[in-house]
Structures are given as structure tokens and as C-alpha cells.
Amino acid sequence: MKEESNLKINLGRRHFLRLSSLWCAACAAGNGNAIAAALTSERMVDAGPIGNFSHDGVHDKFRGLGFFVIRRQGKLLALSAVCTHKKCKLAAETDGSFYCDCHGSTFDPSGKVTEGPAKRDLPFLSTRVNEHGHLLVRVPAE
Ligand code: FES
Known part of the structure; x- marks a missing residue:
């Protein structure tokens, strides 16, 4: 009876090793980026047509997704809202600065800390405009 139990464990282990080798093969075949992105949950968010950001200032429609779109002198930027x-x-x-309700940190319009307890400035996120004229924002895992 005990041998039967060991056999089940060995089969399970073998199966695990086979799955592990398939995983590594996927990494070696160039799917490592997709796997890494899935593990970190980094994602590209389509913020819509760039024409939706026609006036200078802070657009907070994507705050819930972790970023603000800022238009300054016609240039579009994405600043972390975290x-x-x-x-x-x-x-x-309203003055373009940012406030944290949790513990009172404040940040100036360029994301620099103006009052703690936060010590690090807000990062700007990577953006690009796709072939349809939409602003895409790379949002890191939270
Ligand atoms: S989480 Fe923003 S000040 Fe603490």
C-alpha cells in the first residue's frame, strides 16, 4: 500500500517536471516577455483618441486605472496617479497639483513631492500613439 502511495507522488513529480520544462521551452522560444508581462500584470491602456485631450491641463478620467493624462503646450504625458x-x-x-487623501502627501504639477510622508516623486509613464491615433499608456503593476 505504501509503494502505491510513493508511485502517485513520483508520477506527480514527473508531471510537474514535464510542465516545468515546457514552461522553460516557452521562455526560450521568445514568449518570455508575454510570460513576464503576465506575471507582473503590466498592461497597455488605450486612453482613446488624442483629440479627446484637446485642452491643456490634467485629464483625470483614467485615475482609477492608475494615471492622469496631462496636456502641456500641446504635448501629451501620462503621470502615475498612485x-x-x-x-x-x-x-x-484645480491648480494642477495632486493630493493624497490617505496620509496627506502632495505633489506639484510635474509630480515632485511637495509634502510627505511620500518621499518619491510620481513617475511619468511610457506612452505612444498607435496607428488609429489613440494614446496608449503603459501602466505598471500596482
Ligand atoms: S498613501 Fe499617500 S500619503 Fe500615504
């Missing part, structure tokens, strides 16, 4: 202290979502103030 507080660098303990990851609460920030609120955009």
Missing part, C-alpha cells in the same frame, strides 16, 4: 507612499489613488487639484 501615491508613492502607500499606493492610494491621488486626486487632481
Whole structure:
């Protein structure tokens, strides 16, 4: 009876090793980026047509997804909307600065910390415009 139990364990282990080797083969075949992206949950968010951001200022429609779209002198930027202290979502103030409701950190319009407890500035996120004229924002895992 005990041998039967060991056999089940060995079969399971063999199966696990086979799955592991398939996983590594997928990495070697160039699917490592997709696997890494899935593991980190980094994603590209389509923020829509760039024409939707026709006026300078902070557009907070994507705050819930972790970023603000900022238009300055016709240039579009994406600034993280996640507080660098303990990851609460920030609120955009009317003067272009940002406020964290959780512990009171503040950031100036370029994302620099103006009041703690946050110590790190907000990062700008990578963006690009696709062939349809949509703004794509690379949002890191939270
Ligand atoms: S999470 Fe923003 S100040 Fe603490």
C-alpha cells in the first residue's frame, strides 16, 4: 500500500517536471516577455483618441486605472496617479497639483513631492500613439 502511495507522488513529480520544462521551452522560444508581462500584470491602456485631450491641463478620467493624462503646450504625458507612499489613488487639484487623501502627501504639477510622508516623486509613464491615433499608456503593476 505504501509503494502505491510513493508511485502517485513520483508520477506527480514527473508531471510537474514535464510542465516545468515546457514552461522553460516557452521562455526560450521568445514568449518570455508575454510570460513576464503576465506575471507582473503590466498592461497597455488605450486612453482613446488624442483629440479627446484637446485642452491643456490634467485629464483625470483614467485615475482609477492608475494615471492622469496631462496636456502641456500641446504635448501629451501620462503621470502615475498612485501615491508613492502607500499606493492610494491621488486626486487632481484645480491648480494642477495632486493630493493624497490617505496620509496627506502632495505633489506639484510635474509630480515632485511637495509634502510627505511620500518621499518619491510620481513617475511619468511610457506612452505612444498607435496607428488609429489613440494614446496608449503603459501602466505598471500596482
Ligand atoms: S498613501 Fe499617500 S500619503 Fe500615504
